[in-house]
Amino acid sequence: MASKHGPRSKKFGSRAANSPASSTTSSSKQYLETSIEGQSSPASSSARSKPQYLYSESVPQDVGRSKENVTVTVRFRPLSPREIRQGEEIAWYADGDTIVRNEHNPSIAYAYDRVFGPTTTTRHVYDVAAQHVISGAMEGVNGTIFAYGVTSSGKTHTMHGDQRSPGIIPLAVKDAFSIIQETPNREFLLRVSYLEIYNEVVNDLLNPAGQNLRIREDAQGTFVEGTKEEVVLSPAHALSLIAAGEEHRHVGSTNFNLLSSRSHTIFTLTIESSPCGENSEGEAVSLSQLNLIDLAGSESSKAETTGVRRKEGSYINKSLLTLGTVISKLTDARATHIPYRDSKLTRLLQSSLSGHGRVSLICNVTPSSSSSEETHNTLKFAHRAKHIEIQAAQNKIIDEKSLIKKYQNEIRSLKEELEQLKRGIVTIPQLKDAGEDDILLLKQKLEDGKFKLQSRLEQEEEAKAALLGRIQRLTKLILVSTKATQSSRFPHRPGLRRRHSFGEEELAYLPYKRRDLILDDESIDLFVPPLEGSTETTEDTLKGEKKTRKHGLLNWLKLRVCAIWLVEIFRPFLRCLDFGVMVLYELRCLLQWLSL
């Protein structure tokens, strides 16, 4: 529990904004890094040394073009039981809502769009760092969210989460369906795919046969050939596919994480939408892709891995290094070549990073002193990423890539063909100035033609019935709101919270408690924030958890054993008691007899 952490616990939450730098959150302020020992404030450090500007909150914007920067946030996880047991100190902490500061050298500070302290819930992270990307994707703007950080820093906790704290992926899926429900004037078609990049090989997590897939390129960008895509009908349906895909993901035990992700995963939600109603024919269809990426964690030399783990680690580090290089080059105006092709990861992220769509980078860090250097590297990476400029534009497509359009076109062309057939059968040409033989010949030809057309019509009718059956089945895949049509196209949607509430069926597809740090000890309590979305306190939650544990068979057996031990211990006393009662009874009988 938090109180167990003693004096350290005050640093677990975001610090109150009372330090010199924290009061300088105006948009024109710049933060700087100096590593001079003994300096107490950025102001003094800048006076004595040449400042190296790290991040300006007022990055000059190109006013004419609607350029947005990548949203960069930093999320701290709490110290793990192992870190607490080893007596590790806090090396980095959240100073207010936007600054990360070094405990030992307060002049080292970085500013981001938002910094989340260790007690921040994933739902809050979602609302700040992800919701705008999901709502953009539902309106036709491509979106990419990725969790970056060293091994065991909390990436999978952030992206996938568990039943206690659903991650960004389940929250996004849930939100997408809620947005459909709240947009009655459009119809949607959602498809999902789930890929992993393991040792520089792309595998399909929704199709175990889809191994070592090729990355191809077309006018729209890079894509993976032969990926299985599933049309999804509900949040539970999508979550069940993710859960099935997770079964195939490469995970393994490392020194730092019992269940460490050994691959990068890319969950893609493809969203098509078109206006509903009679006048919608010919209207453009919006097509967008939402990529939710859980990166494998980089490993330091401290990892001491061998064999398979070392090989995996070197692939992971190499691809993350390439990602870092690509990001550096993207932010360097002089760079002429961006090495996207140096890794599968950067190749797949090429269109997201090169300026199309919204991007949110969530950098996960641990506050612990033993990972101080790795955390610093993550912070520098995050800082560089902030300078990438992107241009988020709505995608209007492109018939052949749209399933909705394909179905609509199929119906239209079928109807036209049928009309033509009908006209061919009933129309008899007017013959003027023709001889009797000619008329007989033409009549014969017409009869033949009519017969042929008749049989063709029958075939067409059969084909049409089959096609209509297919269209009816496909129509069911098109998602529409059950609400009455609203006037505005994408109205403001109140009640954000409501979207996050998960039903029993949906929760069943999330892991109960995803993973535990290696060597976690039950006797040492990790600070656990209360169940997200509930009003319970931590103590209530822990009590509830203890109560749940009591229901286990093991606990029942333990109770039985205790009861038996107690009976055995007290048996001699019970015998004495029994003897005493007997003596008393005999005495009472004797007294009664004497009184008679």
Ligand SMILES: Nc1ncnc2c1ncn2[C@@H]1O[C@H](COP(=O)(O)OP(=O)(O)OP(=O)(O)O)[C@@H](O)[C@H]1O
């Ligand atoms: N914000 C948090 N609050 C509470 N516990 C957390 C938080 N973030 C991470 N953890 C816990 O820390 C451990 C490691 O987290 P996680 O597995 O998500 O790390 P990771 O970065 O995905 O690691 P890897 O790269 O090795 O897969 C888990 O036990 C997880 O439950």
